[in-house]
Amino acid sequence: MAEAGIKHRAVLAGLRPINVKQVDLRALPEGSIIQILARRGAGDLAPLLADLTADKECEVRPAAPGEWLLVGNTAWAREELDSLEASIHAVGYAVDQSHGRVRLSLAGSAVEDVLAKGSAVDFDAAAFPIGNSTVALIGHVSVHLTRVKDSGFELIVGRSLAEGLWQDLARMSSELA
Known part of the structure; x- marks a missing residue:
């Protein structure tokens, strides 16, 4: 079959x-939309996210208190998303919303x-x-x-x-x- x-x-x-x-x-x-959620007490993650995505063609946009969107024209590879998640693990979570x-x-x-x-x-x-x-x-x-x-x-x-x-x-x- x-x-x-x-x-x-x-x-x-x-x-x-x-x-x-x-x-x-x-x-x-329909590129990438990655939702970032801060852990309680983590503070403003925007500067960290800007540093972590400096080599990507994406923007860090505020979405709500403790929440940001990483928005770009190209999709992220699974390895790139895994690397981002590992980099922010102590302070937040990443959820791919692109789909x-x-x-x-x-x-x-x-x-x-x-x-x-x-x-x-x-x-x-x-x-x-x-x-x-x-x-x-x-x-x-x-x-x-x-x-x-x-x-x-x-x-x-x-x-x-x-x-x-x-x-x-x-x-x-x-x-x-």
Whole structure:
């Protein structure tokens, strides 16, 4: 009997980027999303994580008190994840979330207005500068948002909710077409 292999399929692969006058929505590579959880009393692990991942193309993003995401465009090899886990064992835990979360890019001059239609977060650049992250609801969907540039955000959402969020963002952007 032939052995059935598991084939990875990008959840948003069939969707074309949406580019209207003031908004650009596109799927990002399904690379790596590693969740880091600090042990009780460990403190801020962000500097340690930045040092440990200096040779990787990934960013350390705050997710909650004592929690960070390592986000990148390429997947980590099992050996790399094992090495990270061994390096932080005394202060925290690493959980690979790459298979369960999807990244989107939302950019353009009207990005703050589009996001404000579905969320209660103040997206003004003075209140939410480049590099800041938060977890918030957009509609009924929990999303990790990071401002990556003046007029651009990266959104991380659970895999099963990604297409629905995409449709919601497209609808919220439609008045700009």
